Amino acid sequence: MRKCNLRIIGIPEGVEKENGAENVLNEIIEENFLNLGIEREMCVEEAFRSPIFVNVKRPTARHIVVKMAKMKDKERILRAARQKKITYKGTTIRLSADFSTETLQARKDWSDIFKTLKDKNLQPRILCPAKISFRYEGEIKSFPDKQKLRDSVVTRPPLQDILTKCLIPEKRKKRE
Template identity: 55%
Template sequence: MQTELRAVKTRMNNAEERISDMEDRIMAITQSGQQTENRIKTLESNIRDLWDNIKRANLHIIGIPEGVEKDKGMENIFEEIIAGKFPNLKDTGFKIQEAQRAPNKLNPNGPTPRHIIIKMAKVSDKERILKAAREKQNVTYKGTPISLSADFSTETLQTRREWQEIFKVLKGKNMQPRILYPARISFQIEGEIRIFSNKQKLKEYSNTKPRFKEILKGLL
């Protein structure tokens, strides 16, 4: 009986060792998978930041009909818009590095005119023009409504869009919300300015503020 017990104990020990070894391997694979996923996310974030940095001095002009630049050129159209709609900026000495139509890979013959991308020499020039456009609100070119916006990566644009509903609610509560570069939201609460880069962090913060959580109910 003792011999059989020792044999059973040996088999159990061997089984436990194999199970422990398998658990270690599973853990290693899991950790490796998580590390790989984390590396991919980090790379994607770095690529997005790089694109946003490259595009930081760019302006988008949306709504200019196709073909009008053949006679005047992109830069002349842009200068005409500035002189006609934002005369205070006319003599500020800003410089344009490049002006071109955005490529439309999906539907080059689509009904919506391609955006015009203006690359400014200075980020500060781009920001002054965008500020003037926001203050004027309604901007037209030869009777056609147009809009001016910053140039961002696709991922950053999506993130900025996702803040819009929250932005509207906070604005309705006079919390002075702002969308900061590239895709952060800021607002005033309890006399302080709070800034958040994503909804998860905002949700974690709202869990500590019952009244604020109620304001954002259904949005996080």
């Protein structure tokens, strides 16, 4: 279960060998969050690099996945991480929630629509876990799946023109 998991992105390989991956999070908290009221010692169940194997063709370091004992701890850390730039020994890193593979795939399915909306300057956002949101005619529109977006686009011809190529059902794409 990934609800309590936190993903640390940008930590160089081998850093966790000195003190253990569990202590990396404590060092990040000590360096960045002490003045924000987050305790230094939070209950970490386990921490590890993901995936287990090292791909030499991949230019970036593997992520560290930290399993927290309490979901509230994870939420407080993520909330604080959104407010400021996070560093680890001078290197900028990112903290994010650890999503399941199904959620990651659902988020990836929005990529073509996201790019089209961004090109048209409609300020798109991928909301948690896998909804899309964008600004259209002064209002923020939010859709949980492509079918609801298709149904809404039918009533708005200018938006339909923008998203026609992205919203063609898969069966039609294969025929063309």
